[in-house]
Amino acid sequence: MNETQLGDATNSAENNTKTKQTGKKQLANGFDFSKGTQGLDADSATLIERRKRVLGTLGPLFYNQPIHVVRGQGAHLFDAQGNDYLDCYNNVACVGHVNAHVREAVADQLTRQDTHSRYLQDEVLDYAERLLGYFPQTLDHVSFTNSGSESNDLALRMARAYTGNRGVVVTSNAYHGITDLVASISPSFGTGIPLASFLATVEVADVLKNPGPDAEEILLGRFEAAFRQLHDAGYGVSAVLLDQIFSSDGVLPGAPGWVGRVAQAAHEAGGLLIADEVQSGFARTGDAFWGFQRHNADADIVTMGKPMGNGIPTGAVVYKTPIGDRFAECTRYFNTFGGNPVSMRAASAVLDEIEQRELLRHAETIGDRIAGELESLLGDTPGFGGIRHAGLFIGLDITSRDNRGLPDPAATQRIVDELRTRKVLISASGADASTLKLRPPLVFSDADADRLLDAMQQVKSVGLLR
């Protein structure tokens, strides 16, 4: 097996961009538009037809029985019929759906002003200072964006300007966003649009799912091999960009520390570590506010998005001063909506909630409880391939029920669907979509955990895990 790989070789000439019709990778748990709406209730069928007419089929829709969301509250979503779904999937609403404190902050700011950072403003400075207080002193500057995609795009531009190199290293099923640049280094999209020629990928899932005593050395060796590949190809290393919980690779928190070793090796190879905290940031992993801190990694640039504004679009890139200074010598960066006062007030209200409700500690406590009880419930069940978690981000592997223990994406999907029927929302992850992904709002209560565990017990008892 080839653990490291350069990007699509067919894309090595810059003018060769004929896309291939095959190679697109489907999202796990997506509605199959080609099957039509037969068997769905009239409300869903109507909405899907309307959707196809105006949005087409480009954007994925969850579930073969999609959910019509009209209301939210805490870790709960409600459909048009008033059904109460337990949300064990959405990290954007980290401090809860329809959070009153966030709403009040947004509504208040909309009585004041909502322009941009070409004027002096209190809101962006207040939040920037507060956010940087969550970082080590070396990470002392921030630029604001509107999304995790814009953040990763900017981070890579900065890394290239600073290092003078072009090569990028990611994991083999990484997802880092949807701009042209970050999509071209996101193998989880498949190769319907070719991956970048300057990309090297590293397999980490095999090791992190079954780590032996030499796991860290094996992973380090693979990253070093990827760095050499990029040097040999003439690109050099601008950055290794790593989701700090490796969500799309199968939710792989791993033993704390190994990413720190990779950062060192990246620095020796002339590149930077960009910590993608879109998934792992803002208290999600329980033991540290950021995933890179959990890994004791010397990150040079840190990117964030999804949970930052609890749904109000906002993102950020935090970086060491010399990196920003170098970039500022080359170009300017003004993001019209980036750092706008409404997004800043929403983001500040999110920090209020995380602090006042002690959600960092809570994520650890309740994450440990759920993961522990799921392990007890399923530990000797055929089809249960193991569980991993850091804080309130849990991955649970589903394998074939024979003794070979192979990944079983079909069984995984059946469990996702069975839980949906029982009004519990999760999804699947990993290169083969055989890992159940549980990533609820941080305000997930003990009663919510009881309901989740009860639903998993029922899934077990109906024979999907037995």
Next chain:
Amino acid sequence: MNETQLGDATNSAENNTKTKQTGKKQLANGFDFSKGTQGLDADSATLIERRKRVLGTLGPLFYNQPIHVVRGQGAHLFDAQGNDYLDCYNNVACVGHVNAHVREAVADQLTRQDTHSRYLQDEVLDYAERLLGYFPQTLDHVSFTNSGSESNDLALRMARAYTGNRGVVVTSNAYHGITDLVASISPSFGTGIPLASFLATVEVADVLKNPGPDAEEILLGRFEAAFRQLHDAGYGVSAVLLDQIFSSDGVLPGAPGWVGRVAQAAHEAGGLLIADEVQSGFARTGDAFWGFQRHNADADIVTMGKPMGNGIPTGAVVYKTPIGDRFAECTRYFNTFGGNPVSMRAASAVLDEIEQRELLRHAETIGDRIAGELESLLGDTPGFGGIRHAGLFIGLDITSRDNRGLPDPAATQRIVDELRTRKVLISASGADASTLKLRPPLVFSDADADRLLDAMQQVKSVGLLR
């Protein structure tokens, strides 16, 4: 003079990305951080020091005496001392700063839900159908983003997948955004980071500032030459991407129609027309809701951002069905915040306001009035180089006072500063920053116009235009 040009030749090898220390182009009207804060009031000095410490100098700040904005209302911004500035610059707050209808829509939605389009939702469909109602029938699909940059980035990815080509044509001082891809085709940043090798640029300002009877033929010839260049270089033409009022090239509405000819030529060359409506869209030009309609152009993809949500981050890409279908064969596009219900409700409230307050007609009426009275006021003044406008987007050239009529960026900046002293906010535009740019909120009233015209009268009388 070379009217068409291929992108930076030093970037033709994909692995040559060493950035140059020179070549960065400064934004007009930017605060000079290197000069420090001496001479500024204590409040401004403190805010600038705080800003440098956390945001660095990457993002531009307006004016050598920056303004500390704390409140807005209609076309007015207020600083911390309560000074009332007439906003003749900001198009984001198109239906007015602190618009109550937008605020109520946002606050209401935040009591309901704010998830994403992987669930069925009413808000995104309601808005999508409404937005598409403003387009010709061929432009019948939409994808939502968070900014104009994300919109242009997605539009180019779509054009490449659809045409199989890679080359892009823009105007010679174009600005299309800040992702890696769109920044690489935005010559207005300069060449501190090299422009894309697959870019061809076309000069339009010289012709559109002084159009003769053969203006349309000259422009068409230049675009056709650019298409040939890209074919000869092996890239082919994926798209010509044009801001429909050519704001950064100096505010160049031009005689309606010429862009339509360019679209035809682009189609014949195998490429698409992408109409960038971030500046010209949403009733700005007065005579049509979109700039490409004013030019009677067969646009294939239309991008939007800034004014769409009156400050709540949101953007969109509208396209012909076959383009989206081809892209969907190659990849998927899911934008977490794109089309979120809060942004959709804000955007819908913007359309309510534009419709109910008849802002399309108003933009035309008041734009004509202001442009006409400015022309009367300044028509025979040395230093006045001419005025152009479409609706409420006005460009006014400042030239040397001798009879050579050369662009005079220093005099332009002095006028911008003099107006700022008189609490009227505008800025400068164009490759040589010698065009005054007036682009106020669409709710600009007759009283606001009186105040602007009075301030210009004063600027004339103090001798800056005489």
